[in-house]
Amino acid sequence: MQLQPNLSAFLLLLFLSLISCAGPEPATEETPTRPNIVIIFLDDSGWSDFEPFNVDGLKTPNVTALAQEGRSFHNFYVPQAICSASRSALLTGCYPGRTKVFGAHGPNARGLERNFATLGEVFKPAGYTTAIFGKWHCGDQPDTRPPARGFDESAGLMYSNDMWKYHPENPEYWGRFPIKFWENGKVTIEDVSKDDQKHLTQWYTEKAVDFIQRHRDTSFVLYVPHNMPHVPLFCSPEFEGKSGRGLYGDVLLELDWSVGQINQALKDNGLDKNTIVIFTSDNGPWHSYGNHAGSTPYREAKATSFDGGIRSACIVKYPPEIEANTVSTSTFFSIDLLPTLCQLANVDLPGNEIDGMNVWELIRGDEGAKNPHDFYAISTGNHFEGIISGDGNWKLHLPHNYRHLIEAGMDGMAGKFEQWHIDTSLYHMSEDPMESKNVIEEFPDVARSLIQMAEGHKHRFYRELKEIKN
Numbered sequence: 001m002q003l004q005p006n007l008s009a010f011l012l013l014l015f016l017s018l019i020s021c022a023g024p025e026p027a028t029e030e031t032p033t034r035p036n037i038v039i040i041f042l043d044d045s046g047w048s049d050f051e052p053f054n055v056d057g058l059k060t061p062n063v064t065a066l067a068q069e070g071r072s073f074h075n076f077y078v079p080q081a082i083c084s085a086s087r088s089a090l091l092t093g094c095y096p097g098r099t100k101v102f103g104a105h106g107p108n109a110r111g112l113e114r115n116f117a118t119l120g121e122v123f124k125p126a127g128y129t130t131a132i133f134g135k136w137h138c139g140d141q142p143d144t145r146p147p148a149r150g151f152d153e154s155a156g157l158m159y160s161n162d163m164w165k166y167h168p169e170n171p172e173y174w175g176r177f178p179i180k181f182w183e184n185g186k187v188t189i190e191d192v193s194k195d196d197q198k199h200l201t202q203w204y205t206e207k208a209v210d211f212i213q214r215h216r217d218t219s220f221v222l223y224v225p226h227n228m229p230h231v232p233l234f235c236s237p238e239f240e241g242k243s244g245r246g247l248y249g250d251v252l253l254e255l256d257w258s259v260g261q262i263n264q265a266l267k268d269n270g271l272d273k274n275t276i277v278i279f280t281s282d283n284g285p286w287h288s289y290g291n292h293a294g295s296t297p298y299r300e301a302k303a304t305s306f307d308g309g310i311r312s313a314c315i316v317k318y319p320p321e322i323e324a325n326t327v328s329t330s331t332f333f334s335i336d337l338l339p340t341l342c343q344l345a346n347v348d349l350p351g352n353e354i355d356g357m358n359v360w361e362l363i364r365g366d367e368g369a370k371n372p373h374d375f376y377a378i379s380t381g382n383h384f385e386g387i388i389s390g391d392g393n394w395k396l397h398l399p400h401n402y403r404h405l406i407e408a409g410m411d412g413m414a415g416k417f418e419q420w421h422i423d424t425s426l427y428h429m430s431e432d433p434m435e436s437k438n439v440i441e442e443f444p445d446v447a448r449s450l451i452q453m454a455e456g457h458k459h460r461f462y463r464e465l466k467e468i469k470n
């Protein structure tokens, strides 16, 4: 039977309106479907360093603008609060227990093995142009440096900026390895000087802006893992003394400037609406360094599995799908970013097994969205130390030692730690985010369930490991 013309038109309109209600608008030639990806990854920045996470702190207008254009995540975590482990987890979507990348690697380290695909290796075959400007710290061998790990363009240091002859505690050892500055697989500075360090933030930013301009017509992944604000602290002369809060504040101001430059470059090139920008830190503050360290309201700090170490401030901006100027307390981990970005960009997941999962609905804030993980594993060095439930409500510490600061250093000098110990402990994170009250006696069923999950993870990833000193 033929439909009446009026009825056909009505049904067509109804159909079109249903399509337009069902999701984002269909792509046009002006709006490519695949988003660009920018990840700004700070080194040792504390949870409350920037204004969106500390309204009474230093004014950081550019990070605040990014938060106003996107969503701030208050319960974002890394699986290990140390550089190499955290970076490898971000780039592969795998736990340190799986990749066996633990702690912080030194010069000439093998680093991340090639059987774990990196963000670059995942997106490059899908037609993305990929770049890293900053600190790699996932390997310092010809086949483990960025050009061999999926990055078309690269510049920066292969490891931490304190692994050099001016190291405050062990200059003789670290002095044996001049820090090299690399660009696209070639050393362009053989022995990075203090004056060079003053320009690192500026150089990475200029390269990032230039990359955005040159690749405005192609899809790209831009990874900017700044060396700062890791000690030793340096900033450009333009920022010295500008914060009124000492050198650490000056360094944050320059990082804030960098965020503004990158965000503005996206806008200037018409890429603002089609780029997902992620801003966070590889771990919490290195509070051993006192006035040269960032701040966190949470318990302990870097290189511990307490929230002061593993919880990082995080902002995600993606105008087409993320409501501007919003805050989320949903829990997710850095290992989820790779699979989530794959989903968002319709790019195939790595061929190797990974631990992260797509959490885009959670990031977008869909009503009723739930975290797909039963639990997340947390570790320090090669020691598996506990788990957090996927909903973020509960945290179980397995018995472990941890370093506790007893005297902070000053002006670039390290402080003093003691080894402390925690027994099996359960914290109700939604009620007690400071991990102050062990409630294992009050919630034996929760504890039993989490211990069982933890034992499964330990058996899977740690049973063949001998403990090494962190």
Ligand SMILES: [Ca+2]
Pocket: 043, 044, 082, 083, 230, 282, 283
């Ligand atoms: Ca770090």
